[in-house]
Amino acid sequence: MAIWTIARTTVGEAMRKKVLNICLIVAIAMIVISLSFTQFSFKQDMTIVKSLGLFVILLAGFVISLLMCVSLIPNEVERRTIYTILAKPVNRYEFVVGKFLGGLLTLAINIGIMGAVFVLMVTLKAAFGTDVQSTAGGVGVAVEAAARKVQAFDPQLVLGVVMIYFQFVVLSAVVMLFSVFLTPTVNFFASAGVYIVGSAAGIWKSMYVSGSEANPVVKGFYMLVSNVLPNFDRFNIQNKLIHPVQEFRGGPMEYVGLTVLYAVLYSLVVMIAAVIVFERKEV
């Protein structure tokens, strides 16, 4: 119950943060503006709208999760609100988990709003968009209109948004762990670094797998980086969604399901570490 009380309050506070609101508004504006692309063929326009929309959600999600989570615990210490909370019958783990869940809920609301606007915009574009080339030529309009009706709502885009959310669940857990012992500024750069390195996990893995003649120390480093740091590359399914020629191994639902499971387990382990550290932290 204390976890839920703290989580609810965290959401209430985070949703009032101007910097996060501005991120959300700018992201929504960019998604909406992308509707105005009518320079190319309908298919190309759709590709641009989808790519841009998912990229904007990814970028905004990254900024929101980092800016929000980096200050969740330090702010409580700085403002001394933590004293009155931990002086109540609240276990330290309840406090950390409550803050984390509050952060995840805030993230879900923000990404959910952006995702809903994105899917709506793509659907509208697909249903009512104008194809400059085909209308100019006057050929194939009826065929294309029929095709649009079929593809107007693309449920796979929702999977893309879900994958974006879950990679920031993992990032938020990492930020929370760091926030227990790092200052917010150091945490910001450390977590951003983990995200950047983790997003290239595929590259590190290929380097230690393929580089058989490489120095064992270098191989060991690549192996460590690709196995210990979160593999954010795994969440990157935008290309497969936008260009369906690239197929998911085992189908999209299975891939997404396994990746979500990975996110949950990884976050769980990181949060257990955060709780252990916070149990002995002096505030």
Added chain:
Amino acid sequence: MAAAIEIQGLTKRYKNPLGGELTAVDNLDLTVEKGEIFGFLGPNGAGKTTTIKVLLGLLFPTTGKALVLGKPAGDIEVKKRIAYLPESPYFYEYMSAREVLYFYADLFKIPRSTRKGLVDDLLARVGMTNAADKPLRQYSKGMLQRVGIAQALLNEPELIFLDEPTSGLDPIAHADICNLILDLKVQGKTVFVSSHQLSDIEAIGDRVSILVGGKLAMQGAVKELLTTQQMEVIADGAGDALVSAIKGYVAECEIHAGRLTAFLETSENLDKVVDAVLKSDATLVSVNPRRRTLEKLFVDTVRGGR
């Protein structure tokens, strides 16, 4: 019956990131009995807040033992029976006083069915009913302090830690909080007050301890600490002849606008001084045991301790 607070050999050292250590509390022994108002005094940096934080489980002792209501400090069961008002309390500013109290009531797992009535009562008790639904960012320091007091009383605590409860308050709020502390004592609760408002502690405290440089420099009952053997004699219409007559019996003697104030180290020569006053043209105004102020005791202790 276990004491409300028992501290034995408590030492708290902070590690300096650049090397070395800072000893905030040094081998402190302290006992606070149930039902008393205990003044925890000391200059800035004496280790008062550190000690309170150890007692609340926010900090961990380097060495020594701290028991609160018979259990180790920080025990979750103990936290159900205690309360804490930090110095200049901060709450979530977007909330109203009522929402803040609901938030803390939820942390105490107070059932929703009784929560509203309890919160309404507390808001009335601290005089915040009219402003209860305004966001906290519109509150003055005194109003925030009242909300802080209200959150500290939600669980009907047996032991209440108050850190500078009256600092920066206007005289009305100041008096209200002093009265509230006295009410708590009447209800049988133990109040542990850390304060620089020495006159408050002198007026309402049962016992005090003075911490200097992390060490206990003085401890005892307020009445005993402030009572001295010294006597004070006051007379009006006194002249130099009277001063000459009593000079050999008093420790200090001064005349301002005809009023004589004389201090005697003991009551041994009191009758001689009184006789001299009565035989003179002066009028005896009063003869009283001389009482030290807590401020004087504090200053003497701190200066002596340094």
